[in-house]
Amino acid sequence: MVRIYVSSVIDAAADTVWSRIRDFNALPLWHPAIADCRIENNEPSDRVGCIRHFHTRDGGLIRERLLGLSDYDYSCSYEILESPMGVADYVGTLKLTPVTDGNRSFAEWSAEFECAEGRERELTQLIGDGVFLGGLEALKRHFGRR
Amino acid sequence: MLQKIVRSTVIDAPIERVWAVLRDFNSHDQWHDVVDESRIEGGERSDQVGCVRSFTLKDGNRIREQLLTLSDRDFKSTYCIVEATVPLQRYVATVTLKPVTDGNRTFWHWESSFATPPGMERELREMVAGGVYEAGFENLRRHLQRGSDQRSGGPTAMPRALALPTRRAVVRGYGGANVLQMEDGEAAAPLAGEVRIRQRAIGVNYFDVYLRKGWLPGLLPLPGVPGQEAAGTVIDVGEGVHDLLPGDRVAYMHPVPGAYASMRTLPADVVLRLPPAVEEDVAAALLLKGITADYVLRDLGRVRAGTRVLVHAAAGGVGLLVCQWARRLGARVMGTVSSEEKARVAREYGCEQVVVTRDYRFADAVQRAFGGADVIVDGLGDAARDENLAALAPCGHWISLGQASGMMQPISADALAGKSATFSRPVAFAYVATRTPLVERAERVWSALADGALKVPPIERHSLETAAQAHARLESRATVGALILVA
Numbered sequence: 001m002v003r004i005y006v007s008s009v010i011d012a013a014a015d016t017v018w019s020r021i022r023d024f025n026a027l028p029l030w031h032p033a034i035a036d037c038r039i040e041n042n043e044p045s046d047r048v049g050c051i052r053h054f055h056t057r058d059g060g061l062i063r064e065r066l067l068g069l070s071d072y073d074y075s076c077s078y079e080i081l082e083s084p085m086g087v088a089d090y091v092g093t094l095k096l097t098p099v100t101d102g103n104r105s106f107a108e109w110s111a112e113f114e115c116a117e118g119r120e121r122e123l124t125q126l127i128g129d130g131v132f133l134g135g136l137e138a139l140k141r142h143f144g145r146r
Numbered sequence: 147m148l149q150k151i152v153r154s155t156v157i158d159a160p161i162e163r164v165w166a167v168l169r170d171f172n173s174h175d176q177w178h179d180v181v182d183e184s185r186i187e188g189g190e191r192s193d194q195v196g197c198v199r200s201f202t203l204k205d206g207n208r209i210r211e212q213l214l215t216l217s218d219r220d221f222k223s224t225y226c227i228v229e230a231t232v233p234l235q236r237y238v239a240t241v242t243l244k245p246v247t248d249g250n251r252t253f254w255h256w257e258s259s260f261a262t263p264p265g266m267e268r269e270l271r272e273m274v275a276g277g278v279y280e281a282g283f284e285n286l287r288r289h290l291q292r293g294s295d296q297r298s299g300g301p302t303a304m305p306r307a308l309a310l311p312t313r314r315a316v317v318r319g320y321g322g323a324n325v326l327q328m329e330d331g332e333a334a335a336p337l338a339g340e341v342r343i344r345q346r347a348i349g350v351n352y353f354d355v356y357l358r359k360g361w362l363p364g365l366l367p368l369p370g371v372p373g374q375e376a377a378g379t380v381i382d383v384g385e386g387v388h389d390l391l392p393g394d395r396v397a398y399m400h401p402v403p404g405a406y407a408s409m410r411t412l413p414a415d416v417v418l419r420l421p422p423a424v425e426e427d428v429a430a431a432l433l434l435k436g437i438t439a440d441y442v443l444r445d446l447g448r449v450r451a452g453t454r455v456l457v458h459a460a461a462g463g464v465g466l467l468v469c470q471w472a473r474r475l476g477a478r479v480m481g482t483v484s485s486e487e488k489a490r491v492a493r494e495y496g497c498e499q500v501v502v503t504r505d506y507r508f509a510d511a512v513q514r515a516f517g518g519a520d521v522i523v524d525g526l527g528d529a530a531r532d533e534n535l536a537a538l539a540p541c542g543h544w545i546s547l548g549q550a551s552g553m554m555q556p557i558s559a560d561a562l563a564g565k566s567a568t569f570s571r572p573v574a575f576a577y578v579a580t581r582t583p584l585v586e587r588a589e590r591v592w593s594a595l596a597d598g599a600l601k602v603p604p605i606e607r608h609s610l611e612t613a614a615q616a617h618a619r620l621e622s623r624a625t626v627g628a629l630i631l632v633a
Contacts, residue, residue, distance in 0.1 A: 008248035009156050097255065101155035101283055106253040108244065136248065 002120050006132040007108040012143035014098040014105040018074045020139070021094065024052050024066050030142065031135045033057055051081065060084040067091065074105075080113075085123065087113040107136055148236075149271055152257040153279035159290050161245040164252045165221050167286065167295050168241055171199050171213045177289035178282050180204055189308050190382070196392070198228065207231045214238070227260075234270060235261040254283065309334050310342070310381070313633070314407035315613035318369045320360025323617035326372075326406075328610075333409035336384035341414040343396060345378035347430035348405050350608075350616055350629040351463075352525065352548050357403055358617065361553065366403050373405025377420065377429035378633075387414045395420045397429035397588075399437065401575040406613055408633040415581055421592050428595070431463065431605045431628035434574060436591035437584075438547065439467040441577040443475065446545050446570055447521040451476030456512055456519035456537055458526045460497050461488035463628035464547065466603040468523050469497040474599045480515060482508045482526075484623050491626050495601065506551065509536035518542060528552040535561060543568045550623075603627035 010017050020030055025045035028034045037054035039045050040063075045052070051065050061082065068077040074096035080087060090113035097106045109132040115123050157164050167173050172192035175184040184201035186192050192199070193216060200210045208231050215224035221243035227234055239258035246253050256279045262270045289295060309332040316329045336342045354373055357366040366372060377397035380390050390396065398417045404410060420429055443449045455472045459465045460481025472479050473496035481497040483489050489500040499515050501508045506529045512519050518539025524530065527549025534544055535557075542565060546554065562569055578584035594600040604627030608616035619625050 005245070005247065007244060007246050007253065009246055009251070009253070097253070098152075098154065099156060099253070100153045101280065104156070106154070106156070106244070106246070133248065 001112055002115060002124065003110070003112050004124055004128045004132065005108070005110045006128050006136065007106065008133075008136040008140060009099065010096075010105045010107050010136070010139050010143055011103075012105060013103050014074050014096045017096055017105045017107065017139060017143065018071070020142070021096075022046070022069075022071070022076070024050065024069070024076070024078075027052065027054055030138060031131075032138050033131060033134055035059075064092075085126065086119065087115050087123065089114050107139065109136060147267075148259050148261055149267060150257070150259045151271060151275045151279065152255070153275055153283070154253065154255045155283040156246060157252045157254055157283075157287060157290070158249075159252060160250050161221060161243050161252045163290065163295065164254065164286070165218075165243055167289070168243065168254075169193060169216060169218065169221075169223060171197060171216075171223070171225070174199075174282075175201060176294065178278075178285050180277060180281060189310060194382075215240075232270075232273075233263050233266060234274070235263075256282070310409055312407050312409035313610060314371050314404075315373075315610065315631075316369050316371055317358050317366065320358065320363070320368070323358070323614045323621065325358060326614040326617060328613070331407065333407070334411050336382055336387075336411050336414075338385040339387060339414055340384040340411055341387055341390055341396075341417055342381045342383070342409065342411045343376070343378045343398075343417070344381050344409055345376045345405070345407060345633045346426040347377050348373055348407075348610065348631040348633060349375035349399075349430040349432075349434055350613075350620060350631060351375070351434060352550055352620065354403075354406075355617060355621060356549075371404045371406050373403055373407075373631075374401065375399040375430060375434045376405040376410065377426040377433070380417075381409070383414060390414055390417060390419065395426065397424075397426070397433050399434045399574070399578070406610065406631060408610060416584070418585065418588050421596075423596060424592055427605060427607070427630060427632070428602055430630045432467070432591060432595070432602070433588065435463045435467055435628060436594075436600070437578060437587045438464050438574050439471050440587045440590055441572070441574065442468060442523055442545055442547070443471055445577065446572060447523070447543060449475050449477045449521060453477040454516040454518065454520045454539060455479050456508075456516075456522045457481045457497065458522070458524050458530065459483070459550070460492040460500065461495075461626045462525065463603060464525065465523075466492070466495040466627060467600060470495050470600055471594065472496075473498070474594075478516060480512060480519070482506075488626055491604065495603065506530040506533055509533040512537040521545065523547065525549075526551050528554045531555065531557070535565075535567075538565050538567050541566050541568075543570065545570045545572065547572070605630055607632050 023045050025039050027037045035055045035057045040051040040053050043050040053063050063082040064078045077093045080090040092111040094109045170192050172186050175181045182202045182204050187198045190197040198212045202208050210229040211225045212228050213225050224240045227237040237260035242255040244253040312331050312333045314331045315326045357372045380394045396417050400416045455477045457465050457468050461483045469479050479497050480499040481492045482501045484504050489502050492500050501511045519537050520539050522544045524546045525548035529551035606629045610631040610633040
């Protein structure tokens with residue numbers, strides 16, 4: 001089992017940040033590495049169990065199923081159904097927690113998955129730095145000041 | 147209505163450094179401005195779950211809080227107020243840290259719920275949220291910026307458990323009962339594999355008298371504390387001890403003397419947790435003696451229906467147990483005692499025939515009644531030596547447990563040959579040398595008590611402070627049953 005954990009502080013209230021990332025179909029709107037996205041079978045993007053079908057900017061197809069969505073905890077969990085990365089049993093969680101000291105949010109993005117032996121490091125870099133940190137940094141830039 | 151407070155911040159320091167301060171339940175008087183003085187009650191460690199910190203605030207209020215959760219894995223600490231001069235009711239708080247990987251900083255989440263008297267909600271919410279949590283964020287930030295957490299050259303050192311004061315009966319020169327003198331001493335904090343016990347009842351055995359007299363100086367170097375068994379409550383345990391917890395009721399028998407004390411630290415693997423039905427007094431009176439009866443009858447004597455057993459000092463602590471248990475196994479039991487009163491008690495505990503003798507004459511009576519003894523359980527020693535040989539049946543087994551009348555002169559092998567007899571000089575600790583037989587034998591004693599096979603013998607109680615008098619009583623041959631010291 002490989003575990004990845006990336007966290008950051010974003011200079012906006014959790015409500016504000018959440019409204020940007022809550023939509024499971026909105027990935028291309030805020031994440032710079034994603035080219036396009038749609039929800040399969042025309043389902044609403046906040047229906048738990050719906051599948052998002054998207055391409056990365058380098059052309060890879062990824063399909064992910066929404067496993068959990070909480071407007072109370074500001075958290076979203078999903079699993080990968082199909083991807084070119086060579087991961088199995090992949091479950092990811094993106095979560096916000098308000099920082100009461102200043103109008104900020106603590107953002108955590110984590111994942112657990114299995115992969116072929118020897119690929120752990122390469123995948124940790126790709127997913128942890130490329131996808132997770134890249135996404136959180138885009139949010140930081142979007143919400144300014146830091 | 148239950149009030150809920152959540153406050154959080156980001157501290158510009160790695161999580162390990164912030165956690166090193168916050169995991170120490172007693173560190174708050176070093177970094178939080180509102181806290182005046184704090185200490186952990188009972189000399190416990192500040193990372194021991196269940197410990198209580200007692201502190202005063204700068205405004206004079208006093209609060210006692212108990213640590214409910216401490217997790218180094220989740221960087222989490224939960225605690226509650228157990229007593230306070232501030233009207234915060236049912237107050238439970240949790241501190242959680244999370245790493246901010248982007249920048250190697252720390253997210254600190256502090257939340258609580260509590261009730262208040264009517265009308266005080268707002269005031270107390272402001273006090274907790276502002277005066278304690280928000281002020282605490284600023285104070286800890288300043289504490290770290292100044293490097294106050296690293297003054298002792300690293301993360302805050304945990305206070306180690308301290309030696310605790312104890313009273314104990316010490317022998318400084320071998321001799322009569324009066325050489326047992328009460329002194330103040332210390333019970334060391336338990337090291338790895340050790341346990342510290344607050345002793346309530348201490349078993350007195352005739353072997354303790356031999357040690358006090360200096361018959362076995364190698365076993366009790368001077369100054370020395372006698373005693374090989376006791377019962378009480380666990381105070382604390384050292385590293386690696388997982389099956390005992392503070393507060394557990396326990397008993398032990400240990401070949402290294404030192405039990406005549408109100409508190410003792412010793413290896414955890416000789417310590418047994420007591421079943422709820424067994425009182426500490428009973429455990430101290432019966433553990434070593436019951437296990438002795440168990441191996442003497444089962445392993446050595448192989449006593450069964452019809453075995454003819456002669457028990458000396460039949461009204462003593464071991465004697466009354468051997469008589470009862472042997473009868474349960476169907477044996478025929480004859481005992482010797484030194485008074486009519488003891489004869490009455492011995493009969494009450496299953497001794498079928500009793501010889502009252504103060505001058506160790508019994509062989510004729512044994513031969514007349516039983517035609518000889520198959521097993522002799524002997525605590526008398528030298529003065530009864532020739533009578534024992536005469537009392538033995540052919541192929542009999544003489545088990546010498548003690549020598550109350552004096553150190554026994556050597557027995558020639560030829561003296562045994564006349565009856566093809568066997569002689570044993572066993573030591574109880576050899577029969578409980580590892581944990582498994584210790585647990586098995588003790589359980590046999592406790593279950594014999596529970597199912598009525600063994601009745602608790604009379605217990606004579608003395609204060610630990612008067613241990614010398616207890617020894618004098620034991621040597622006077624006037625006691626019946628078991629003797630204990632109460633601490």
